[in-house]
Amino acid sequence: xxxSKIFTLRYYAxxxxxxxxxxxxFFGIVPGGQILSYxxxxxxxxxxxxxxxxxxxxxxxxxNLKCMMxxxxxxxxxxxxxxxxTIGLLEGSRKWKTWYWLHLTLYTPVxxxxxxxxxxxxKLQFYPQAVIILLFNxxxxxxxxxxxxxxxxxxxxxxxxxxxxxxxxxxxRKPLWLIYIYELLNNNIKTLAISKGASLLVIILTCSLMxxxxxxxxxxxxxxxxxxxxxxxxxxxxxxxxxxxxxxxQLPLALWKRYLQMGLTYLLLxxxxxxxxxxxxxxxAAPLHLLLIVVLGVSVLMLLRSLLYFxxxxxxxxxxxxxxxxxGLLFLTLARLYWYGVLVMQLSAYAVFLSRYYRYEAPxxxxx
Amino acid sequence: MAAPVLTLHHVQKxxxxxxxxxxxxxxxxxxxxWLLGPNGAGKTTSMKVMAGLIPFQGEIKVDNSVSSxxxxxxxxxxxxxxxxxxxxxxxxxxxxxxxxxxxxKGEGYRDMGSMMKFMGIESYVHQPxxxxxxxxxxxxSLLLAFTGKPRVILLDEPLITLDTQSVPLLYTLVEEFHxxxxxxxxxxxxxxxxxxSIQLEVQGTTIVKR
Numbered sequence: 001x002x003x004s005k006i007f008t009l010r011y012y013a014x015x016x017x018x019x020x021x022x023x024x025x026f027f028g029i030v031p032g033g034q035i036l037s038y039x040x041x042x043x044x045x046x047x048x049x050x051x052x053x054x055x056x057x058x059x060x061x062x063x064n065l066k067c068m069m070x071x072x073x074x075x076x077x078x079x080x081x082x083x084x085x086t087i088g089l090l091e092g093s094r095k096w097k098t099w100y101w102l103h104l105t106l107y108t109p110v111x112x113x114x115x116x117x118x119x120x121x122x123k124l125q126f127y128p129q130a131v132i133i134l135l136f137n138x139x140x141x142x143x144x145x146x147x148x149x150x151x152x153x154x155x156x157x158x159x160x161x162x163x164x165x166x167x168x169x170x171x172x173r174k175p176l177w178l179i180y181i182y183e184l185l186n187n188n189i190k191t192l193a194i195s196k197g198a199s200l201l202v203i204i205l206t207c208s209l210m211x212x213x214x215x216x217x218x219x220x221x222x223x224x225x226x227x228x229x230x231x232x233x234x235x236x237x238x239x240x241x242x243x244x245x246x247x248x249x250q251l252p253l254a255l256w257k258r259y260l261q262m263g264l265t266y267l268l269l270x271x272x273x274x275x276x277x278x279x280x281x282x283x284x285a286a287p288l289h290l291l292l293i294v295v296l297g298v299s300v301l302m303l304l305r306s307l308l309y310f311x312x313x314x315x316x317x318x319x320x321x322x323x324x325x326x327x328g329l330l331f332l333t334l335a336r337l338y339w340y341g342v343l344v345m346q347l348s349a350y351a352v353f354l355s356r357y358y359r360y361e362a363p364x365x366x367x368x
Numbered sequence: 369m370a371a372p373v374l375t376l377h378h379v380q381k382x383x384x385x386x387x388x389x390x391x392x393x394x395x396x397x398x399x400x401x402w403l404l405g406p407n408g409a410g411k412t413t414s415m416k417v418m419a420g421l422i423p424f425q426g427e428i429k430v431d432n433s434v435s436s437x438x439x440x441x442x443x444x445x446x447x448x449x450x451x452x453x454x455x456x457x458x459x460x461x462x463x464x465x466x467x468x469x470x471x472x473k474g475e476g477y478r479d480m481g482s483m484m485k486f487m488g489i490e491s492y493v494h495q496p497x498x499x500x501x502x503x504x505x506x507x508x509s510l511l512l513a514f515t516g517k518p519r520v521i522l523l524d525e526p527l528i529t530l531d532t533q534s535v536p537l538l539y540t541l542v543e544e545f546h547x548x549x550x551x552x553x554x555x556x557x558x559x560x561x562x563x564x565s566i567q568l569e570v571q572g573t574t575i576v577k578r
Binding site: 169179183240247249250251359 | 440443472
């Protein structure tokens, strides 16, 4: 009972907002009478396609890591030091059963849904998929136990991850263009995961709905939606630069180099979308189309970031610009004038960047 | 009289309608300057303007030739700046920042390894800055201001959060860089300044020599 209070109840209490949002997406956006058919179609969709199933498994893995991190962090908290002298004394099957039960209580939402998915897969005779889901979830519930056991046996020691990170820090110097990616991975992982998850889903849906014949306009339209989903990350980039990288303008770097660094950052940011998209359309798409997608994505994000160097661009104005750009590109796409779009984006982005970079002043700037 | 190292010509900085800085002409010859003034006088704004960190009207030149407006990259190579309250992304390590500065500003007058040892930061330089205390962070930011081969180093409130053992080390570095390499310093402080240094003061919206 004490363990339930420490781990299970606190976990659900802390994540109420997260589960409410999840609940809304699963049951709130569909009319009451269609909930069953909606979920049946959804499960049929991901059990019927190995790509989609891989994405779903990835999301489950992320959730599992979230559960794991919660338990490990709770074990590290000062007020839970007594756990080392209690759970730490358990031996053999009692110890494993306790950990297994604890982890299971946190992982239950996925287990319930994946259990239903297995039943649907069996009904639809997707036997390999059913086995994959089953084995995946068995693995998800077993591998964290080793980490819990290790943590309790070695209190106060630095984790493998921390040691590995320290070793990397000693040998690898983070280049300028990687700093914002690090920030997203370290402090904004939720925003990144949501935008990437939604973006990858859009790509899968676009490719699945396109049918047999490849049409680059169809793909580009889907890709524009993906870019729309990255807009908040680009907006937050300015805030991050203002707050933590006020030193950057002081560095003696040519403007074209700074511009190129920004391009590299966004190229890396869009890498998951590029990889999935190229993987899905590779056989049908011409190499020039693949290049177009890469250049277009980076150009749009670079233009959005450059616009943020104008004074007084708040969220409202920024999203108006964003919509204007996306709608403009949509029309150019439908008219197959994509390269003109890329040219306009790049020229405008570079011109704005050149003229505004040194004249930009962070809105946070205060007088001494 | 020696030729000025830093020349501010018709420099004006305003926030909305309020003019914070309005300097018609200010010439700093080689030396160690202490910029004095009460809180809110505009010392940090003056330093940021001189560092090229915030936009302003007018022109600042180094050695009467390198203009902050015409040659912003070269200007930034010659003027270094350390913030009063440095803030960096927590996941970056001290060595990440040092590497970035050396990469952009170039090799310094002195070997970085020996400087790190001198300031006593080599033991934690590979750790993320999120694990640093404010004093450790301050030492790192001061060290970064000594990278490259600057003509001018601007130190904004270098003495705050610095422990008593480190203050003489900083004074030694300032003295060494000024005497041996001819670097001009402009330092803001609330504390009593060293004897023999030149004092500047923010008076109203301008800076005057005392």
